[in-house]
Amino acid sequence: MxxxxxxxxxxxxxxxxxxxxxxxxxxxxxxxxxxxxxxxxxxxxxxxSKQELLVALLNDGLTAYADACDEALASAGDDPGEQLEALVDATVRFRATHPAKSSIGMTERRNLDTEHQQKFRDHEARGTERFRHIIERGVSEGLFLTPYPEDARRTIIAGCNALAEWYRPDGSVSIDDLVERYVSLAFTIVEYRPRRLRRP
CATH class of the missing domain: 1.10.10.60 (Homeodomain-like)
Structure with a gap:
């Protein structure tokens, strides 16, 4: 970290x-x-300048999220199902507990100058590639049955990212329950039936 x-x-x-x-x-x-x-x-x-501050803020959020994902994936093993679970878990927890870090890129990225816009997109693309690689491997190994891996990836990422806008920690749903729901939804989207149940 x-x-x-x-x-x-x-x-x-x-x-x-x-x-x-x-x-x-x-x-x-x-x-x-x-x-x-x-x-x-x-x-x-x-x-x-404010531009330097904005760049620093966006980099701070992207780096913190990347660290959370890398840490989760490091302990997930090689199974695509377990890797997808770990990545969704890390994303949901990060979006729910760091809403400002998560949402500022979506609300203020338009204010970046041209050079930093491209760097931000490149950094963001690396996060997208984590999901793409896992889903494509799951499909190629016959574990994920979706015929639409790219649409599945977009749907999962969009759903997780939206948590930063609506989730409130004082609401009726705990973060652990939220993770459980979103992992189950991700599995449904990629049409994956895990070898083990997430809960007994």
Whole structure:
């Protein structure tokens, strides 16, 4: 797990909250600095512009999500069904517990300049490839019976990503139950019948 100096963490947390409340266009370096408890000169020491801050925020969210997925897959073994379960589990938990990190890319990516737009898409594509590789291998090995692997991948990813918009931890559904539901839905979408039941 990658870590950042406390100063960076405070700034990113402040910027994330400011962008979420006001939007990128209305937020200013000054208000972000005030929210982080820093002087304007200290703020500029770390980040020279809102664009740099936005890039740092998006990278922070993408990196944290990638770390969560890599950690889950490292203990999943080679079976595509178990790998899909691990990847959906990690995605659901991340989207449910880090909604701001998850949603800021969808709401503010349009404000990236051209160079960073492409880098963001490339980074995002690596996350997509995790799902694609697992689903395609499951189909090729005869474990997943869906005739539409690409549509299955899009549907699973879209469903998991949407959790950042609607899930509330104080609601009636626990994260563990949410994981159980979404893994079951993913299995249904790829038409997979696991060799073992997830629950007795």
């Amino acid at each position: 990658r870590t950042q100096p406390p100063g960076h963490v405070a700034i990113l947390d402040a910027a994330r909250a400011e962008f979420a409340e006001r939007g990128y266009a209305a937020a200013t370096i000054r208000t972000i600095a005030q929210r982080a408890g820093l002087s304007l000169s200290a703020m500029y020491y770390y980040y020279k």
